[in-house]
Amino acid sequence: MQDISFLIGGEAGDGVMRTAELLGKAFNRLGLYSFVINDYPSLIRGGHNFCKVRASNHQVWSHLEAVELVAALNQDTISRHENELTKDGLVLFDSDKASYKGSYKAYPIPLSSMVKEVGGIPIMRNSAMIGAIAHLYGIPLEPVNEILTWAYGKRAEKNITLAKMGFDHAKQNFDPILKLEPVKRDPTPFISGVEAVSLGAVKAGMKVYIGYPMTPSTRILSFMGTHQDELGIAVIHPENEIGVANMALGVAYGGARCMVGTAGGGFALMQEAFSMAGQSEIPAVFVVGQRPAPAVGVPTYTAQADLRFVLHVGHGEFPRIVVAPGDPEEAFVKGGEAMNLAWRYQVPVVVLVDKHLLESYMSIAIDERKVNVEPSSVAESWDGEYKRYKFTDSGVSPMVFPGTLGAVVKVSSYEHDEHGYAIETPEGVTNMLQKRLRKMEGIIEDLKKRETVKIHGDPKAENLVVAWGSTKGAALDAMQLIDKPLKFLQVMYLSPFPTWDVEDHLKQAKDIVCVEVNMTGQLRSLIREQTGHYIEKAILKNDGRPFDPVGLSGKLKEAFGWK
Amino acid sequence: MQDISFLIGGEAGDGVMRTAELLGKAFNRLGLYSFVINDYPSLIRGGHNFCKVRASNHQVWSHLEAVELVAALNQDTISRHENELTKDGLVLFDSDKASYKGSYKAYPIPLSSMVKEVGGIPIMRNSAMIGAIAHLYGIPLEPVNEILTWAYGKRAEKNITLAKMGFDHAKQNFDPILKLEPVKRDPTPFISGVEAVSLGAVKAGMKVYIGYPMTPSTRILSFMGTHQDELGIAVIHPENEIGVANMALGVAYGGARCMVGTAGGGFALMQEAFSMAGQSEIPAVFVVGQRPAPAVGVPTYTAQADLRFVLHVGHGEFPRIVVAPGDPEEAFVKGGEAMNLAWRYQVPVVVLVDKHLLESYMSIAIDERKVNVEPSSVAESWDGEYKRYKFTDSGVSPMVFPGTLGAVVKVSSYEHDEHGYAIETPEGVTNMLQKRLRKMEGIIEDLKKRETVKIHGDPKAENLVVAWGSTKGAALDAMQLIDKPLKFLQVMYLSPFPTWDVEDHLKQAKDIVCVEVNMTGQLRSLIREQTGHYIEKAILKNDGRPFDPVGLSGKLKEAFGWK
């Protein structure tokens, strides 16, 4: 089994992320499975950026904290990351910018001189670095050149030259680490949550995306913006999040499927509109990207600490759906499902993700047939006078849009009667409230037919790991490192809570550990609330970083008493 | 035991609420215990308004749905409320405006003619009505005149004349219902939650109140505004709720104690600032008045359906306190406690109330000595360079304000170091997060010394009622109507949840019923989450109206299998 892990670091503006993504993509094209995580502070130039790149001949779900190679564009990278090297680790660095005298093997390479030699610009150091890394992992130059051509088009030439220079230099001076064996497999995208959730929504009929930039959801806006023509969508960036959310309700009322994206702080501002979606029964999908909070917090890092916040957003009682995919494929599927559910049940739906899922890239198969525009609750015809809020057994009222001949479509923020006119009587209020709450039953029946949880590992194991969202990746990889039978229950739907799919696993388990990137054990508290089951053991942290599989496997073993 | 209950109704603008309050106050001055609930739609003139007035020679905590008298200023009142009359009920009505031919006894009185006779204005019909009601309950005119003089000052004369005319007319034509016996007791205020929570905050040092009007908290703004000079406070009504909340943080940062008030929808808009209070550790008190939601909902009615919403407001993890008083006395005490806790622990505190508690008036003793400015975490001196976020065992850092010689006071929405400068390292983030979370331990220890729950009824009873907030009133009165041993656990603190005070009662109970004005059983779910205890029986509704003690007693008996 081949499994490589290295780090590329430099200053913000040095092009580290792009380089890592290109390498990850190159590995992916070779049939390897790659994973790239980025780490950058909230600034534009000069701060320290790095990426960890992992590639393997079997599916990987996560990065590894430890690396066998630190590829440094500057001195800072070496001093910050030397301690993350494995025993036989190497330090590859631009010898024009940095030096290394430490205990690991030094691989100096004059990247800046090379760039000067070909008359390039500093950012091109990356291409020479890519060439050197290719050599270290026994990759020929062809696939590298292909990627550079894909990335830089006509301007690729100098980069290709530099890649060769880097490659040659490395070949002459450095021993390779290993020779990566290309794998024959069906090609899969090398993709992040950003693109996956966007494409899922579009495949489910999304026509309008609205967002006010906020890390980690800004990239959704960028992706939607740059691809708006291919995707046939309109992209709007309005005055603020309150505008975003209320506008989204207008779009759906007008008849087009709409999604919005934000982070915790922006979502805090959308709460009143979320409640309005509940009251007016207008379909709305909110992608919420978690990052460490409260307030502005640590903007460019990751967290899973907004679960409770998101579950209870908005004043009043109304059905809402919250789904948390754990990888890009699930982001695609659940993003689409969110849109379909919103339009079938006329409820607000949150797709709860985080920076780690949104911004990390991985090789993963995405089958676009898994998402389609499902039948919605849009009506073709109706009896008598049209009633936007007609009482029905399911609680779902057939929906039409303004512009429909013969229908007067009235939606309201007030409690209202079937036509949408404001009311105040106790019976009227109760009936309409119950009509809305009744939808939850249909949603639950519907979800029973969908995948609300996933069981990984040994389905018969007595030891159970419970996790949600992007922690899936580290958990899956950690399980590979534990040679005891272990079952992993990944909870994807958080509201309505899939007790039907969860309870048995809890009951069957002898020992359970809940793993989350928060300090208060939010899924754990939810499970107790929903099932009465108290999970005593929890592995928690909230420091902006996702779990590392190796570290996590150690903690799991400890929790299960295996070491 | 004397226990009267009647209704006054008319159009919005007819002065029904004022009349009911004056009567309630008159009863209170006579030593009776009175309770007045109002019911009005969201409009200024013409809609139907009514109040129910109850008075008794023992403490009452609630209105009664059934009345023995409907006092009608218009026809509408009769047709709407006739069905709420008890068996021997009476209909007293302005015979110039309405007529009555139904099965109850009719007491017509020409109020409009009387007003015309003295050259008064229509609103003065109320005074004649008051006179008539006084006769019906055997009250002499003196206390009535006193109240009218108190209310109308120099303009009282015509009202006093009209009261006499009403009284005389009634005396000549109607049999009294009963003769209310004045009670000798220490005088207590006849007061609503609005004034009580305001005065509690002021007594605890509040210097600034900020609010953007929103029912049911608008009256806090009005009360604070009209009494600003006596109370020595500044009152601000700025551009919107986001402004309100962020301004409040500025006030506290500047060194003055501040409170804000709003309803669910306005609080939804304050969430980001709430999270900011958590991050920056700025003391802030939010009074949140519940009303039926989602969205605008049923603005002038009551609900207890924002519990979960309020418990989890704001993105990220940080300590917050939520307290729900159940009557005006508790509103006074807990309003003050909220302010003191906010300033001792530098956390945001929510005083969760509702329209019923805020706007209903009752006779209740308030001992102002129960609230004082408690020692806070404001520092007089410090060692070395001042650190706004100094790490301490308690997690609370000594606080000073700008303007303090030698201290640089930096607060931040970013995760920060001890001085307040932004940070991003995993260790830095973890340390500061844990410092904040650590405060919860101190808060819990502190609350263990305060009243977090109340036990009413028979402390040894095996049957337990659980409720919170304004449902206290109906529950207490309902228990009077049940001749079986019954214990009532009133939960006042919701966050941190007082498991230490709650758990034993749950364990001791044989049978438990949870009563809430919401449809999803929010306290019930919280109790399960916090204690694992699932309360199977619940009496729930969310129709804008509080529970009626008689109806509730029936439902409780049913739930406990007593009928």
Place this chain on the structure above:
Amino acid sequence: MEVREFDSPAKNTWCLGCGNFNILAVVKQVMAELVESGDVKSEQIVISSGIGCHGKISDYIKVNSFYCLHGRVVPPLMGMKVGNQRLKVIGFAGDGDAYDEGVSHLIHTARRNLDATFIVHDNQVFALTTSQVTPTTPIGFKTKSVPKGSFESPLNPLHLMLACGATFVARGFTGDIPHLRSLILQAVRHRGFAFIDVLQHCPSFNPTLEKFKPKVYDLNKEGHNVEDFAAALEKAKEWNDRIPIGIFYQVKKEIYEKQLLGDRLLAEEKPLPSVQSVLQEFM
């Protein structure tokens, strides 16, 4: 189309003599006229309103409506136009609604020149919450929250809208119904963001009818050039013995939705059958 076809079954609860009745009456007439003249079909009209006394207009007209959150009249209008450009949208807001809670949306939507009409029922007071100050409340106005009288200088909404680039800026008066009718008709026919601040009489909390009546005059009858921005600014400042009503400023400018969408009608577009081509980029 008859005006009364827009009559709604909802019971009207405005106070007797409230200026909102006049706005309501006029708007229904304008709608009937629009339909009659073939400008638009009745099912394509959508109104939207905020929370406040004014907001009830959504319930009082039997036409498509979006009864918004307080202060959020504009964003849904923008959303629905993006979804379906063919709609004819008219927003009704209170002065509290438009200038306090929701002013950010107003400013930016004016700037974008969304094709929408926006009518502010400016009674200089939060009426529905029983009288508090708004950004247009005059100095000295007493309410419970400011018992000694408001001391904040009021905002000039016309100037604000001119500063933000609205392409139709006008003032109406509920005391002059024929004028208001013609004004709203012109606003609705304007292609772009048409803003009208209507001086709305509130007998219960701010009875301005008699105060404003003698002062009000139609500036369009006095030779005001609606294309002259500077003159519009000058007129916007006039607020003394004479109060101008009418169109202060009107200019042609491309509308937002055309620039965003061209002629696309998103609500009727088929979903994209496949995202494979984009997925391919990630291979």
Place this chain on the structure above:
Amino acid sequence: MEVREFDSPAKNTWCLGCGNFNILAVVKQVMAELVESGDVKSEQIVISSGIGCHGKISDYIKVNSFYCLHGRVVPPLMGMKVGNQRLKVIGFAGDGDAYDEGVSHLIHTARRNLDATFIVHDNQVFALTTSQVTPTTPIGFKTKSVPKGSFESPLNPLHLMLACGATFVARGFTGDIPHLRSLILQAVRHRGFAFIDVLQHCPSFNPTLEKFKPKVYDLNKEGHNVEDFAAALEKAKEWNDRIPIGIFYQVKKEIYEKQLLGDRLLAEEKPLPSVQSVLQEFM
């Protein structure tokens, strides 16, 4: 007081050549001068900033600071002045911050004439989120969310502030440091709401320095009368081959906090010892 006493230990992470450096340098000088001249004590100065590149200024000056939420620079300033009138407060906001997310606060605080200085680092772009359009972004500016170029007419912040009644309205330029220094000093010494839109060079996303430099001129050197409102409006519209900087408008007006509080200093007042007299009303 030495300027470097305001140096903070935080590492500066602005891009090389960023105009924010100039604002930072100038502000520290102005503060030193204020303290030196006895206008204010250093512990009475409070700065506040939004979220964006500009916002980091809170970390870069060793002085009391309130590092706000995005868009919320103004309300805390108002709050702290209500708590303690003696503070000297200066807000720093981005153009996204001030004109998008937080514009409602800006408008109304200008109108109220809070005694505060408000400096907008107007780089015409959301910089920290890696380049998106703001209300001042010029037409045609390309970003990922608008790859074909922005088509929304930009807002004129000076005109907006004039329309809202700010009592000191100015424009600065990070390419003219001495001018900026004098401007900020005057703003800080102005009693009332002093607004400065600073054309801030952003080498990474909107490098305007060379573009604006030849166009910029000091209107106060060209006989502009700062008390002439109409002239100020006229000048605010000028944006072509010539771009005026300096004070456009300045007027004296009573400040908000005086009207609200007189001379009371709430932060230092004792708590009310008893509420009995008010409770008595309810007996």
